[in-house]
Amino acid sequence: MLAQCRRAKTWRPTEAPRTFHQLQATNLTKPPACGSIQHMTDDLLRLTPSGLYCAAGDFYIDPWQPVERAVITHAHADHARPGSQRYLTTPTGAPVLAPRLDPGASIRTLAYGERLTLHDVTLSLHPAGHLLGSAQVRVEHKGEVWVVSGDYKLEPDQTCEPFEPVRCHTFITESTFGLPIYRWQPQAEVFAEINEWWRANQAAGRTSVLYAYALGKAQRLLAGIDPAIGPILVHGAVLPFVQRYRDAGIDQPDVLYANGENARAHRGRALVVAPPSAGGMAGWLRKFGPASQAFASGWMTIRGARRRRAIDRGFVLSDHADWPGLLAAIRATGAARIGVTHGYTGQMVRYLREQGWQAEVIPTRFEGEPDAEIGDAGPADAEERASGEVD
Amino acid sequence: MRLFTQLYTELDETNRTGEKVAALVRYFAAAPAADAAWALYFLTGQRFKRVMSATLLRTWVAEEAGLPRWLVEESYDAVGDVAETLALLLPEQGDGSDLPLHRIVEERIAPLRTLDEAGQRALVTRTWAEMTTPQRFVWHKLITGSFRVGVGRTLVVRALAQVAGIDPAVMAHRIMGAWEPTAADFRALLDPDTQQADHSQPYPFYLAYPLEGAVESLGPRDAWQIEWKWDGIRAQVIKRQGDVLVWTRGEDLVTDSYPEMQALGAVLPDGVVLDGELLVWQEGAPLPFNVLQQRLGRKQISARLLKEAPVILMTYDLLEVAGADLRALPLAARRARLEQLAATLPADAAFALSPIVAAPAWEAVAALREASRERGAEGFMLKRLASSYGVGRVKGDWWKWKIDPFTVDAVMIYAQRGHGRRASLYTDYTFGVWEGDELTPIAKAYSGLTDEEIRQVDAFVRGHTTERFGPVRAVKPELVFELAFEGIQASSRHKSGIALRFPRMARWRRDKQPADADTLATLQSLLESVSR
Numbered sequence: 029m030l031a032q033c034r035r036a037k038t039w040r041p042t043e044a045p046r047t048f049h050q051l052q053a054t055n056l057t058k059p060p061a062c063g064s065i066q067h068m069t070d071d072l073l074r075l076t077p078s079g080l081y082c083a084a085g086d087f088y089i090d091p092w093q094p095v096e097r098a099v100i101t102h103a104h105a106d107h108a109r110p111g112s113q114r115y116l117t118t119p120t121g122a123p124v125l126a127p128r129l130d131p132g133a134s135i136r137t138l139a140y141g142e143r144l145t146l147h148d149v150t151l152s153l154h155p156a157g158h159l160l161g162s163a164q165v166r167v168e169h170k171g172e173v174w175v176v177s178g179d180y181k182l183e184p185d186q187t188c189e190p191f192e193p194v195r196c197h198t199f200i201t202e203s204t205f206g207l208p209i210y211r212w213q214p215q216a217e218v219f220a221e222i223n224e225w226w227r228a229n230q231a232a233g234r235t236s237v238l239y240a241y242a243l244g245k246a247q248r249l250l251a252g253i254d255p256a257i258g259p260i261l262v263h264g265a266v267l268p269f270v271q272r273y274r275d276a277g278i279d280q281p282d283v284l285y286a287n288g289e290n291a292r293a294h295r296g297r298a299l300v301v302a303p304p305s306a307g308g309m310a311g312w313l314r315k316f317g318p319a320s321q322a323f324a325s326g327w328m329t330i331r332g333a334r335r336r337r338a339i340d341r342g343f344v345l346s347d348h349a350d351w352p353g354l355l356a357a358i359r360a361t362g363a364a365r366i367g368v369t370h371g372y373t374g375q376m377v378r379y380l381r382e383q384g385w386q387a388e389v390i391p392t393r394f395e396g397e398p399d400a401e402i403g404d405a406g407p408a409d410a411e412e413r414a415s416g417e418v419d
Numbered sequence: 420m421r422l423f424t425q426l427y428t429e430l431d432e433t434n435r436t437g438e439k440v441a442a443l444v445r446y447f448a449a450a451p452a453a454d455a456a457w458a459l460y461f462l463t464g465q466r467f468k469r470v471m472s473a474t475l476l477r478t479w480v481a482e483e484a485g486l487p488r489w490l491v492e493e494s495y496d497a498v499g500d501v502a503e504t505l506a507l508l509l510p511e512q513g514d515g516s517d518l519p520l521h522r523i524v525e526e527r528i529a530p531l532r533t534l535d536e537a538g539q540r541a542l543v544t545r546t547w548a549e550m551t552t553p554q555r556f557v558w559h560k561l562i563t564g565s566f567r568v569g570v571g572r573t574l575v576v577r578a579l580a581q582v583a584g585i586d587p588a589v590m591a592h593r594i595m596g597a598w599e600p601t602a603a604d605f606r607a608l609l610d611p612d613t614q615q616a617d618h619s620q621p622y623p624f625y626l627a628y629p630l631e632g633a634v635e636s637l638g639p640r641d642a643w644q645i646e647w648k649w650d651g652i653r654a655q656v657i658k659r660q661g662d663v664l665v666w667t668r669g670e671d672l673v674t675d676s677y678p679e680m681q682a683l684g685a686v687l688p689d690g691v692v693l694d695g696e697l698l699v700w701q702e703g704a705p706l707p708f709n710v711l712q713q714r715l716g717r718k719q720i721s722a723r724l725l726k727e728a729p730v731i732l733m734t735y736d737l738l739e740v741a742g743a744d745l746r747a748l749p750l751a752a753r754r755a756r757l758e759q760l761a762a763t764l765p766a767d768a769a770f771a772l773s774p775i776v777a778a779p780a781w782e783a784v785a786a787l788r789e790a791s792r793e794r795g796a797e798g799f800m801l802k803r804l805a806s807s808y809g810v811g812r813v814k815g816d817w818w819k820w821k822i823d824p825f826t827v828d829a830v831m832i833y834a835q836r837g838h839g840r841r842a843s844l845y846t847d848y849t850f851g852v853w854e855g856d857e858l859t860p861i862a863k864a865y866s867g868l869t870d871e872e873i874r875q876v877d878a879f880v881r882g883h884t885t886e887r888f889g890p891v892r893a894v895k896p897e898l899v900f901e902l903a904f905e906g907i908q909a910s911s912r913h914k915s916g917i918a919l920r921f922p923r924m925a926r927w928r929r930d931k932q933p934a935d936a937d938t939l940a941t942l943q944s945l946l947e948s949v950s951r
Contacts, residue, residue, distance in 0.1 A: 208486055209494045209507040329507065330498050331431065332842030340433055375493045382487060 072149075072167055072174045073200070075390055080176065080200070084169045085149030087116075089176050099151065101178025102162035103128050103243060106392075116144075118153050120189070121161025123272045124243060140189065156180035157191030158347050159244030160273055166194050175361060176200045179370070181346065182353040183215060187248045187278050193360035198367065200390060201358060204348045205326050206372035212326070212350045218343055219252040225322060225341055226257050226299050233296040235316035239304040239323040239339070242266045244347050246301050247273045247280060249324060255281035259294040262286055263302035291315040307339075326350070358385070420516045420523050422450050423458055424554045430568050439570050443578030454520035456605035461566050462575050463594065463670075469564035470531040471539065473501050476559070479540060480505045483547070496890055499842025502559030506552050516549040524600075528562055573811060583609040588623070588810055595670055596620030621655040621666035622692060622738050622746065623810045627800060627817035634781050634820065637801065644750060644804050645776040645784060647796035648819055649733050650708050650905070651698035652715075656680050656732055658687040659742070667697075675718050679730045679769035686768055690742035691760070694808075695734035700771065705733075705795040708920065709908050731769040734761070735800075738808060746808035753808070791822045792949070797905065798822040824903040826925060827942060830933045831898045832858050834880040835891050837865070845880040845892070846873055848924075850902060852915075854939040858896055859915045861942065862904070867924030876927075899931040900924045907946050917942055 073080050079091035087097040094111030101107050103117075103125040110129045117125050119137040126135060138144050140163070144151045148170070153163035158179040165176040175196040182191050222238070229236040240246045242265040250260065250270065262270060262283045270280050284290045286300050295317040304323060306312050313319060321339040326346025328334050334342035349357055354376070358366055368376045369390040380387035429442040443462075447455050481491045491508060498504040518526065527546050531539050547555060560566040572594070573587075580590035590608070597619045598604040630637075637643060653668040663684025665674045674681065677697065687693075699706040699714070710728050714720070737757035738746055745753050754775075761772045776799065778784045784799070791798050798821035806816035829850035837846035847865050851858030868876065876898065883895040906920035917939075928935075 207494050207497055208484065208490060209498060209504060211507075330842060331503060332499050332838075332840050335431075335840035336842075336844075338434060372493075372497075375490065379487070379490060 072169050072172055072198070073176065080390075082149060082167055082169075085146035085151060085167065087146060087151070088112075089165050090178065099153075099165055100125060101156065101165060101176065102158055104159075104179070104241075107178060116151075118161045118163050120276050121163065123275065124160060124269060127268065140192075154194050155189035155192045157182065157185060157188060160188045160247070160276060160278065162188060164192075164194060166196065172197055174198045174200070175363070177202055177357070179204065179348055180357065181349050182357060183212065185248055185347070187251050187273060188244075191357070193357065195362050197363055198365040199358060199361040199363035200367035200369060201354060201376075202348065202370040203354060203368050203373050203376040204371035205346065205350055206354055206368070206376035208351045210326060210329055210346075210350045211352060212344060212346060215252065215345060218324075218345045219254075222249070222252075222322075222324070222343055223254045223257060225320070225343075226253070229320045230258060230297050232320075233318060235291075235295055235298055235300060235319040237300045237302065237307070237313065237316060237319045237321045238343075239302055239307055239321065240325070241347075242303045243269045245324060245345070246270070246303075247278065248347065249301060249345070250280050250283065251278065253281075253299065258297045258299065259284060259290075261290055261294060261298045261300045263300070263306050265303045265306075266301055288315050304337075420518055420520060420550070420554050420558070422446060423454065423520045424551075424557050426458065427557050427568060428553055430570050436574065439574050440578045440581070443570070443575060444581050447579060447582045451519060451521075452602035452605045456600040456602055457520045457524050459575065459579070459594075459605065459608075460600035461561065462568065462570060463572055464567070466564050466566055467528065467561065469562075470528060471543070471562040473563050475536070475539070476505055476543070476563070477501070479543060480508050483544070484508045484510050496836060497843050499836060499838045502556055502563060502565060505559055506556035509547055509552070509555060512551045512555070513547070513549045515551045516546070516554055518549075521600075521602075523558065523561075527558065531562060579608065584611055591623045591810060592620055595623060595666070597672060618659040618662070619657070619664055619672075621657060621664070621670075622694075622744075622808070624653060624655070624668045624694070625809045625817065626668075626812040627802075627819040628812060628814050630801065630818040630820040634785060634801070637781075637818070640779065640781050640784070642804055644754065644802045645778070646735065646773045646800045646802070647776065647791065647794060648798045648800045648821060649696045649698055649705060649773075650795075650797050651696040651705065651711055651733065654680075654695060654697050654732065655738070656684060656687075656693045656695070657739075658684045658689055658691045661689065663687075665697075676714060676716065676720065677730055678720060678725065680732065683732060683764075683769045686764055688741070688760075688763075690739060691737070692739035693732060693734050693757075694736040694738055695732040695773065697730050698733050699728045700731040700733075701729065707795070707906060707908060709918070729769070731771050733771050733773050735773045736808060749805045749807065750802055751804040788820065788822060824905055824925075825907065825945065826901050826903050827852065827861070827919075828899055828928055828931060828936045829861060829902050830858055830896045830936045831876075831894060831900060832860065832896050833891050833893055834876075841873070844873060845877045848876075848900075850900060850922075851896070852937045852939050852942060854915075858933075858936075859939055861913075861915045861917065861939070862902060862919045862922035864900075864902060864922045864924050867903075868927065872927055896933050899928040899933060899936050901926040901928050907942065907949055909946060909950075915939060915942075917946055 072084060073082050078088060078093040078095050080089045087099055088095045089099045090101055090107040091098050091112060092109055096113050098112040098115050100115055100117040103121060105128065108125055108128045113134065115133060115135045116138055117135060119139055122135050122137050138153050140153055140155055142152060150168040152166045154166060156162040156164045156178050158181060162178060164178055164180065167174045173196040175194045177200060179202050180191050184190055226236045238249065240249050246266045247269060260281055260283045263286050267285055270283055274280050300316060307321060322341035322343055323337060323339050324343040324345045326344060326348055328342030328344045364386055366380050366385050366387040367390045368387060370392050373389040377387045377389050426442060426446040430439055433439060446458065450458060477491050478488065481488045486508065494508060495501060495504040498507065530542060534542060546558065550558060576591045576594060577587050580587040583590065593608050598608060655666045657664040663674060663681050664672060665677055665680045667673055699711045713724060714728055714730060734757065737753050737760060740756055745756065758772065764770055776784065776787065778787050788799055801818040801820055803816040829852050831848045832851045833849035834845040835847040837844055847863065849860050849863050851860045879898060880892055880894050883897065884892045885895055886893040902922050903925035904919040904922040908918045909916060910918035
């Protein structure tokens with residue numbers, strides 16, 4: 029605790045986010061008082077400048093600054109930050125988490141459903157369906173249960189463990205796509221569209237360049253498309269994760285590294301899976317010859333988001349819950365109190381309150397997010413940041 | 420509706436000109452003439468005036484989807500397009516409407532105009548139930564009068580010419596003319612026989628590029644005809660078979676709005692087409708554009724307005740004489756014919772011959788250009804004497820050489836989200852100048868920044884919002900921009916008492932503090948100097 033108190037002094041005086049007043053009512057934002065557990069309020073998890081903190085168990089969930097003990101829901105960069113002393117995640121999550129952290133970082137694993145006691149808190153991890161090894165965090169203390177969802181989706185995904193609803197009193201949910209315009213079509217239809225686009229491009233002698241986040245979405249796409257259509261190339265940011273998924277027993281088709289030689293050899297026929305940032309690099313795209321570019325993301329629901337990127341096709345495929353998914357997940361927890369974080373938080377909270385829930389906004393970060401209430405400084409960019417695949 | 424929706428989607432999904440034309444060709448080759456006629460109507464930017472109120476649609480969508488009304492507005496804020504928002508919010512899509520486009524128009528659009536609210540709702544609900552999400556989107560666009568698709572007229576012309584197997588220039592000419600969205604007219608547009616021309620059709624307007632380099636780069640001065648560039652409405656006045664027609668460059672037929680042009684037509688010989696600028700003209704000088712604006716779109720012109728804002732045709736060119744197309748002749752020859760014609764017209768005709776600037780050398784021309792504003796002109800038009808009258812905007816023979824715009828340094832005070840590809844970014848800004856220690860709004864501007872600058876300003880807006888009024892955010896007055904504008908007018912409709920013509924962002928003045936911005940007094944004295 030001492031180390032943490034020292035850090036507390038260096039905490040930057042941060043400007044309160046717009047939703048601060050809503051949080052003060054429940055003291056969610058009050059940082060942990062150094063060494064005096066008595067001063068704390070009744071909340072099991074509270075927002076501190078380092079992130080969500082459980083005082084009773086003395087650990088953080090997805091902290092955004094280095095802490096002593098970090099429980100990680102999944103390995104995307106805005107959830108998994110390096111520098112903490114000890115990490116806890118799932119056994120399938122650990123191999124994809126490790127490359128995100130400093131070499132030699134201490135990662136302990138806890139199998140889904142297994143219980144770990146920390147002081148008088150019981151902690152367990154449950155599948156979130158977001159990507160391989162992603163977890164919701166269940167925290168129980170003196171009969172009170174909180175669940176932090178991390179990022180999640182309800183739709184089945186052959187590359188990760190399916191979402192599991194967990195009963196709780198307080199549920200902290202993401203709301204990246206927390207508006208009713210976001211309703212996903214069945215993924216089989218999306219994969220069929222992608223296959224059709226790939227075939228049509230081949231017929232026109234064009235390479236198919238498909239942008240997707242390097243960890244999670246890329247592997248889901250690879251597992252879902254029809255590898256019989258032609259050769260598949262992947263960007264260097266995608267390749268290591270394909271191997272780690274295979275190591276975990278997840279089916280992935282044969283892929284080639286998208287270097288100059290392979291690009292030239294398979295021009296006009298190949299599907300290239302790459303992170304969105306790759307398209308912005310001068311020269312990278314050129315090696316594939318004439319190409320059709322597409323982006324697979326929930327943000328592609330909106331025409332404007334696709335047109336702004338000046339790409340040819342947008343495939344609506346997300347690893348987050350859509351609006352009906354968010355509401356279904358919230359209902360399934362049986363929770364009366366809902367914390368909403370990431371994305372359209374203000375709108376989601378207002379809606380939930382009107383529907384009778386006790387709901388509040390939980391700001392995502394104390395810095396770097398110019399609009400904590402909406403968090404969409406360009407929606408596609410936000411997901412890019414969230415996936416940590418910007419560079 | 421399936422074919423048309425498919426076409427819309429294909430056009431929307433590609434930025435490649437060739438693919439757009441190919442999609443159009445596929446559509447026009449496959450669609451029945453009755454449908455293709457309507458498709459052409461919509462693709463060339465013609466539309467029904469809003470037949471359904473978007474507000475009612477939003478309310479009904481909220482009820483259909485079981486959503487509170489405010490959430491529909493929040494959704495709109497994220498999407499930036501009403502038709503799209505509503506399509507995304509509606510529950511359960513149908514199997515798709517098989518009604519052909521012309522029947523959609525006749526049965527699902529036109530009746531909405533006359534039905535009462537209950538009748539409208541029944542028809543709208545029924546149509547929603549049939550349509551897929553993309554069909555609903557396109558239909559919403561049509562009934563709210565907001566149908567636009569990223570395809571220029573030249574591409575439509577090129578595709579149709581290809582389908583018909585005729586010269587694109589002929590097709591451009593035909594499409595400019597009066598045709599109705601009927602199967603018969605559509606077939607006539609595609610008629611491979613190019614001899615018969617519709618007598619109502621204007622010629623495609625020849626347009627000039629802005630001159631960027633030094634004027635001396637154009638070569639010897641004596642190869643050029645120089646005219647003033649007037650700020651009015653470019654138009655063709657046609658007299659054929661006894662009929663008089665006035666077409667604007669926007670391809671609106673506006674004959675009824677300009678009785679002066681009908682009177683001019685009466686004294687013109689038959690088989691004549693004039694190209695010129697509609698201007699409000701009094702005592703040998705043009706009145707500002709906003710005076711002309713009062714004349715736009717009116718069917719009934721009061722005697723008072725005719726007296727206060729009389730319109731003439733400042734004539735630039737002669738495109739047809741005695742029914743013969745003169746466009747291939749060199750400008751010098753056309754000008755000679757035009758001057759001959761002008762000499763036959765009575766002195767009180769609503770006609771002026773665009774004066775030719777005599778200044779003998781480029782240097783003198785440049786000096787004279789500085790005096791443009793005193794004459795109510797915007798600079799010069801430079802036309803090669805040997806040039807024929809082309810089609811569209813072609814580089815080389817015609818240049819516009821405008822005077823530098825006015826500028827003012829102003830502070831951004833409000834921001835609003837953009838639409839289309841700027842949806843959910845803050846791109847539309849309001850600017851203020853100092854009046855005492857307050858910033859008074861003087862202009863809104865949307866254009867002039869790079870994508871990267873827009874991203875930075877967007878981030879600034881999100882981080883520095885002080886108040887919200889619906890979609891509008893008041894921001895901390897911190898960013899200074901140099902606004903460029905073409906004119907300044909007194910205005911009782913604006914709090915500042917002034918109105919700027921065509922304001923846009925010339926530069927982001929990162930080097931300036933808000934205190935360095937201009938004052939209202941500066942603009943007021945500019946207004947005085949301009950009015951004098």
